[in-house]
Amino acid sequence: MSSVETVVLLAVIILMIGIGVRWIRLLNAQHDARIEAYRFSEPLPRPPGLPDHTAR
Secondary structure, eight states: OOHHHHHHHHHHHHHHHHHHHHHHHHHHHHHHHHHHHOOOOOOOOOOTTSOSSOOO
16 A cells, blocks of 8 residues: 555545544434423322422
């Protein structure tokens, strides 16, 4: 392998790693937006007879 081929190979590897990092960040941003948009239900009411808080 010549030195030019080695440099090109290293450049391609670095470029592919950069593309992969960018893609993962975009997917994480989409996932975070989906989680934020999901409306969770209200918490269930306490059954009668239970105290409002627990003292420890």
